[in-house]
Each structure stands twice: as C-alpha cells, then as structure tokens.
Amino acid sequence: MRLYILHLGDCYVDKGSVLTPGLDSGMWWTIPIVGYLIRTDDGRNILVDSGMDKAHIADPEATFRGQPFGEVLKVRMRAEDYVVNRLGELGLTPADIDILVATHFHFDHAGNTRDFTASEVYVQRDCYEDIMRLDAPYPRATYDVPGLKWHVVDGEPEIAPGVQLLKTPGHTPGHMSVAVSLPRTGKVIIGIDAIYVQDNLDRDNWGAYQDPVAARASARRLQAMDHAMLLYGHDPAQWATLKKSPDFYE
Numbered sequence: 001m002r003l004y005i006l007h008l009g010d011c012y013v014d015k016g017s018v019l020t021p022g023l024d025s026g027m028w029w030t031i032p033i034v035g036y037l038i039r040t041d042d043g044r045n046i047l048v049d050s051g052m053d054k055a056h057i058a059d060p061e062a063t064f065r066g067q068p069f070g071e072v073l074k075v076r077m078r079a080e081d082y083v084v085n086r087l088g089e090l091g092l093t094p095a096d097i098d099i100l101v102a103t104h105f106h107f108d109h110a111g112n113t114r115d116f117t118a119s120e121v122y123v124q125r126d127c128y129e130d131i132m133r134l135d136a137p138y139p140r141a142t143y144d145v146p147g148l149k150w151h152v153v154d155g156e157p158e159i160a161p162g163v164q165l166l167k168t169p170g171h172t173p174g175h176m177s178v179a180v181s182l183p184r185t186g187k188v189i190i191g192i193d194a195i196y197v198q199d200n201l202d203r204d205n206w207g208a209y210q211d212p213v214a215a216r217a218s219a220r221r222l223q224a225m226d227h228a229m230l231l232y233g234h235d236p237a238q239w240a241t242l243k244k245s246p247d248f249y250e
C-alpha cells in the first residue's frame with residue numbers, strides 16, 4: 001500500500017484570524033491545501049479530499065470575493081494544483097478513483113467533488129445531513145450535483161484493509177480523519193482539519209472551530225492514538241518535512 005500526499009494549492013492567511021483566533025493577529029502564513037491518495041495492494045485507489053475548485057486558478061477570489069473572510073484568506077492556486085492534474089501526474093484520471101473520502105465540505109477540501117461521478121463518495125452521516133440543509137454554509141455547486149454516488153457512513157468503518165475512517169467532529173459536524181497502516185512507515189493518521197497546525201495542540205487553541213469543545217476532544221483523541229505520523233491539515237512547518245507526490249510513503 002502506498003500513500004501519496006498531493007499539493008493542491010496554498011492559501012495566504014492571517015494566522016490570528018483563520019487558524020488560532022486571538023493569537024498572532026497580523027501574522028501572515030502561507031498554508032498548504034492538501035489531498036491524499038491511497039493505492040492499495042489489490043489495485044484500488046482511494047482519494048481523500050479534492051482540494052479547491054479549479055475556478056480559483058483563473059480567479060483567486062472565486063469563493064470569497066466581497067466577503068470579510070476574503071480579507072484574511074487569499075487563495076493561490078496554479079493549474080498543476082488542480083486535483084485532476086495532480087492525479088494525471090501519476091497517470092490517473094477521476095475514473096480511476098474507486099472511493100473519494102469527503103472529510104468535510106469547506107471550499108479547500110471538497111471543491112472538485114463534482115469531478116468524481118465514477119467514484120463512491122464516502123461521507124459521514126452528520127456531515128451529509130449538514131451539507132444538504134437548504135442554508136448550508138458550503139459551496140453547494142461543488143457537491144450538490146446529479147450523478148454523484150453518495151455512500152453515507154455512520155461510525156468508523158475500515159474501507160480497505162488498513163484504511164480506517166475516523167469520526168472527528170468539532171471543526172464541522174461529521175468531520176472525518178483517516179488512519180492508514182502502511183507496511184514500512186507504520187500507522188499514519190491523516191488528521192485533516194481536526195488539527196490545523198501544531199499550534200492548536202501546543203497552545204490549546206480551538207477558537208477557529210465550529211464546536212471548540214468537540215474539536216478539542218477529537219484532536220486530543222488523535223494525538224493519543226498509537227501512530228507513526230500524525231498529519232495536520234494546514235501546517236507549513238510540518239509540510240516542509242513531508243514527501244510529496246509523485247514521491248510516496250509505503
């Protein structure tokens with residue numbers, strides 16, 4: 001089994017507004033936007049998240065133009081950062097993806113869900129109910145489209161040998177992380193936005209999360225789980241140390 005870490009663009013953010021409210025206001029960080037590809041020994045391809053909508057390549061303000069959030073977060077996306085192009089570098093197309101794990105539906109994680117009509121889209125029940133509300137605060141056009149094969153899960157199933165979904169609510173309802181047990185590297189926990197950055201843990205700051213109490217519990221649980229690597233959602237320091245696709249962990 002192999003794990004590829006896909007670079008799907010960056011955002012330039014005011015850390016004290018976006019990542020750790022009340023701490024480091026006015027400190028601007030470039031943070032990575034990330035997807036993950038798991039290739040199993042029996043030839044299945046599991047994609048975790050699809051990154052930012054490709055519309056941001058031509059128009060960085062496509063999502064947040066005119067909104068206050070657009071003042072503290074600036075999108076930087078190149079053509080190669082589009083998930084379909086990253087998969088193409090590995091000789092794959094969306095039709096080759098058996099499962100798309102949709103961890104949650106913020107613009108930087110599920111922006112190209114609509115490209116994956118050939119895949120089963122795994123989503124946690126609480127998340128699915130949240131995103132399908134009429135007033136759901138997510139970019140609906142990226143995911144509420146005909147032809148998607150939704151696979152709603154409840155709990156923490158193993159979706160392939162050594163690949164387990166983890167329910168880590170708090171950032172959003174039904175947010176998911178993924179644990180991947182690799183033969184050489186060991187157990188990698190793909191935390192997604194259960195933990196944005198190391199500073200959330202070190203300074204116990206969960207103010208950017210929808211439900212801070214639940215978020216803290218989810219993050220501390222991941223931290224306490226047995227693991228060889230715990231990947232944060234958007235940590236530039238950790239990012240600098242990781243192998244990126246086409247390199248991989250095995």
Ligand SMILES: [Zn+2]
Nearest residue numbers: 106108193233
């Ligand atoms: Zn995120």
